[in-house]
Amino acid sequence: MKLTAYLDGIGLIGPGLDNWPAAQPILAGTAPYEARPLTVAAPQSLPPAERRRTGLAIKVALAVGQEACANGQLDAKQLAAVFSSSGADNDNCDAICKVLASDDRHISPTRFHNSVHNAPAGYWGIASGAMTPATVLCAHDGSFGAGLLEALTQVAVEGWGTLLVTYDMPYPAPLHAKRPLPAAFGIALALMPERSAHSLARIEVSFSDTASDALAEPELEALRRAIPCARGLPLLQAVARGTGVRVVLDYLAPLHLAVAIEPCR
């Protein structure tokens, strides 16, 4: 079975990459990349009580997921979802570990339910109303590839339209020294079984032994190497350039993922 899907919508947030339309010329090499801190708004689609409880990872995940749906003019309620991250709400994790190492181990209920790896998927369901399947994955530095594989098998085997949401955020000290993620980042891809008027490209994924592609822009390449979900940037660069090409993405050594990209317009 060929692992193919139509890419109908993209969401992107990273330092100096505000959203997909703004990032497109930067990735295509027609506009300069300027590093600056990432900004992301709290998701307005959440009820106020839930909105107050969201940390950076949840904000990033929901923002890119919503952007991908909007760009593809897709109804999130109709899409299955695959969330993949090398970590979770890493500020929350640090706060819990600090409390548990103290004399008073009472952690708050909100801290606890935000500690699950699938917290962004839970908030996504509340925000979107989607009762469709949602899975949440981790493969450390291979988390983008793991998410892409799961999403593609959902599209190809189940015939679902699937929203892939990959995201990461830094740990604060002292975990930062052990796992130095430099910035938050998020990429979402809306992947559909059939071509539509909104399809940007057809993609086909297979295993490969070839080394992964690097980005020409040095600062973007540094982000790609340092942030697991940014390992998907070569795919986005190819879509931004709009030419048919095959890129190789990092997955789990010795396996890489080859992605053949054919533009639809």
Next chain:
Amino acid sequence: MLNSLWLSHFTATSAIGRGLEPTHAALRQQRGGLAPCAFETVTDLATYIGEVAGIDEAPLPASLGQYECRNNRLAYLGLQQDGFNAAVGAAAARYGRRRVGVLLGTSTSGILQTEQAYRRRDPVTGALPDDFHYRTTHNTYSVADFVRTAFNLEGPAVVVSTACSSSAKVFASAARMIAAGLIDAAIVGGVDSLCLTTLYGFNSLELLSPEPCRPYDADRNGLSIGEAAAFILLERPADSLDADAVLLLGAGESSDAHHMSSPHPEGLGARMAMVAALKAAGLQPADIDYINLHGTATPSNDAAEGQAVATLFGNRVPCSSTKGATGHTLGAAGGMEAVISALALQQGFLPGGVNTRCIDPDIPIQYLTANREAAPRRVLSNSFGFGGTNCSLILGRAQ
């Protein structure tokens, strides 16, 4: 799901036993494994836990030393039971090291290692100790990486971490990978181990029972946390199967889209997962002979799940939760209860739930508190988690 898959080998280690034989014996004797919590430094919580004995005395081999943490120790202990190690070795030889996937569920991975490391932060700099290894212990992927490395596999691997449905959902993901032709076999299941985050976290939600948990009891008052390692080797059915071979007939997934830590009050998401599993298996509710309930023994979970089961199945199907025996093993529960369901199919009995004294009269399902001799052909196992993530599996005998 396109085709049934064969659970060619499986094993489980929990508070009721290491491996299938003691697990089966404990279920037959309705012997639970819950005891008052005296885990690690946790002496201030009046609750019961399902602890696996002997993990502290079972270090990993030196070659895997960087993976040292309670969760990976429990995984390693689990892999030694019932010839599972040898079965994976044979599968890797038969299919190739890249054709065997590793898809495991966990909720908290090796977080205990980090919780303990935070107590040993440098008093001046606040730095974590040098012997703390994030990637191979704390990171959510650690247990799948550990298993892939221990077996020298080179295929796809992933951890599904959707709280308490994690190790049910891995069956669905593995089935898709096999159907897509990416792999020929998968090690699925889950490993979750005791840690402070879940003990104090569920305590903060006032969801810990002060006694061994009593699923579906009118006076149920919360859950008992357990730990477990469950492993299943999933592959396409052999040309000829023994009559008691166990097959994965279908999996169904859904989301509640309701609340982070409370189930949909009418169990709508739970019902959708069960309907999806039946559809994937091509079965009707009347085809199911036993339901292994999620049954955590919190008031709202059992009420919501019970309502969903009653709506779909009425009171025709015998049901029970085995969490009164094992405790709620969280990210390992789906795998653990798939193995218990497989034992029920192979051994011809329906496990009665333990600790339940007075079945909740407001939940109109057929809840078993005593074992029943039977010949179930198809069983359904439910796993639902925080964030409103639901998964139901249907397992059946080959004949």
